[in-house]
Amino acid sequence: MDPVSETPTEPLDYAVLNAAYGSLLATLVVVAARTRGLDREPIHSGEWVPLAAATFALSKLVVNEKVVTWVREPFVSETSDGRRPRGRRMRYAVGELLTCTRCVGAWAGLGVVGLRLTSPPAGRTVTAVLAASAGNDVLQTGYTWLCAQANRAQAREG
Numbered sequence: 001m002d003p004v005s006e007t008p009t010e011p012l013d014y015a016v017l018n019a020a021y022g023s024l025l026a027t028l029v030v031v032a033a034r035t036r037g038l039d040r041e042p043i044h045s046g047e048w049v050p051l052a053a054a055t056f057a058l059s060k061l062v063v064n065e066k067v068v069t070w071v072r073e074p075f076v077s078e079t080s081d082g083r084r085p086r087g088r089r090m091r092y093a094v095g096e097l098l099t100c101t102r103c104v105g106a107w108a109g110l111g112v113v114g115l116r117l118t119s120p121p122a123g124r125t126v127t128a129v130l131a132a133s134a135g136n137d138v139l140q141t142g143y144t145w146l147c148a149q150a151n152r153a154q155a156r157e158g
Helices: 011-034 045-064 066-072 090-097 101-118 120-157
Strands: 076-079 082-085
Touching: 011 090, 011 101, 045 066, 045 101, 045 120, 066 076, 082 090, 090 101, 101 120
Parallel strands: none
Antiparallel strands: 076 082
């Protein structure tokens, strides 16, 4: 990642993104604290892996998949040479965010956990779908790797 001095952004642009994330996180904490005594279900340690897998799948989807180009397009230029943020200032900063799976992952995690805390049935459903997608990614990658290994072994033999 290029330093701020080498991008068409200002520190304020990143501060706005941080403030938005922090505000959403603080709101989630307040909602979770206020609803503790109500009919809300806490997140148990057994849910951490599915939530992490769901966050992985959602961030990978947003950053890499063609089907979500419409979200990235206003902020990211996609060419055969790669992806570059568009514009300047906040537009550029959002473009940087949308090209980083770790960055989008933080926002995706906030959304997935927030949904799970505020609407447990919906949160579990979304988490299950996204975790299944992450599992599919792992299995597809493993299958592709095994096929490549088998093809190399066969080529060496023949």
